[in-house]
Amino acid sequence: MARVVKKSKTLFNASEDLKERAATDRWTICSKGHIHWGALGGAGFLFRYAPKTGEPVYLLQFRSGSVDEPRTWGIPGGAMREGESPEAAARREAEDEIGPLPSYRLTGIDSQDCGGGWIFYVVTADVDSSFPSFCVRETEATGWFTRREMENLTLHSQFRKWVDEYMEEFRHPRVR
Secondary structure, rough: OOEEOOOOOOOOOHHHHOOOOOOOOOOOEEEOOOOOOOOOOOOEEEEEEOOOOOOOEEEEEEEEEOOOOOOEOOOEEOOOOOOOHHHHHHHHHHHHHHHOOOEEEEEEEEEEEEOOOOOEEEEEEOOOOOOOOOOOOEEEEEEOHHHHHOOOOOOOHHHHHHHHHHHHHHHOOOOO
């Protein structure tokens, strides 16, 4: 059964948050005319915890009303900055949106091109427990869900495409 944590209060100062933005933290239009957040593309983290018994669970965030595709479930992530690797961008964005991260084992980086040259990187990682996450910045709730439970969620459209294309290969824990 999924455990969901909902936002209880704002955990950042909006005026301070705006000072942290980089020049690449902005809306951009790709060659197909799609509007995206992040002039250099974007990246996000999908964490998996695979208990000894039972199905693996994945950490998702419920996106706030102030972001693209609001009020959908997705992964914490956002705009890449100049010189950042997909993993570094995904880590920075995840910490901004759900709080401190535990140690993890990187299992892959997949890229999604919207068809217009804008790329979002899905960084996948295994963790040793379903760690606590918080509702920070663009997050209204977080939760750990099985693949089956995800079927009943309203997922961000691009994350849904990733789930349909890659989830089966990521679903089974890899030999360590």
